[in-house]
Amino acid sequence: MKKISASDKIYVSASRIPNSGRGVFAKRNIKKGEIIEECPVIEIPEHDMANLGESILVTYFFFFGKNKERLEVALGFGSIYNHSYKPNAKYKIKPAENTIDFIALKDILKDDEITVDYNFANPKDKTPLWFEVNPE
Numbered sequence: 001m002k003k004i005s006a007s008d009k010i011y012v013s014a015s016r017i018p019n020s021g022r023g024v025f026a027k028r029n030i031k032k033g034e035i036i037e038e039c040p041v042i043e044i045p046e047h048d049m050a051n052l053g054e055s056i057l058v059t060y061f062f063f064f065g066k067n068k069e070r071l072e073v074a075l076g077f078g079s080i081y082n083h084s085y086k087p088n089a090k091y092k093i094k095p096a097e098n099t100i101d102f103i104a105l106k107d108i109l110k111d112d113e114i115t116v117d118y119n120f121a122n123p124k125d126k127t128p129l130w131f132e133v134n135p136e
Helices: 056-060
Strands: 010-014 022-026 035-044 061-064 070-074 089-094 099-104 113-116
Touching: 022 113, 089 113, 099 113
Parallel strands: none
Antiparallel strands: 010 022, 035 070, 035 099, 061 070, 089 099
């Protein structure tokens, strides 16, 4: 698979996680606390949500709002980061700025895959996801 670069920090390539397709990787060493990527988002209007459950795109959305009732899709590489219950990064939804920031939780070495916990960035939440994942 061809590498696609968005910055000097990251690239997209085939994931090493079984059945995960593509993933986001460190193009260089990234330090704990460093912003990996700031992604603009597109919020999905409520009237457009009706048929989304039938779309492949539902696996790429971020849910936010008090009751996780709102959806947005991250641009850049934001919707390509793979899930892990032991992630090396987290995401922070910033509705006022219409962005999602991806931030290193620990030092990430060059060519390591960058993963986040899809359970709303809550490390204690081990709720099963809407798809099968490898237990880690």
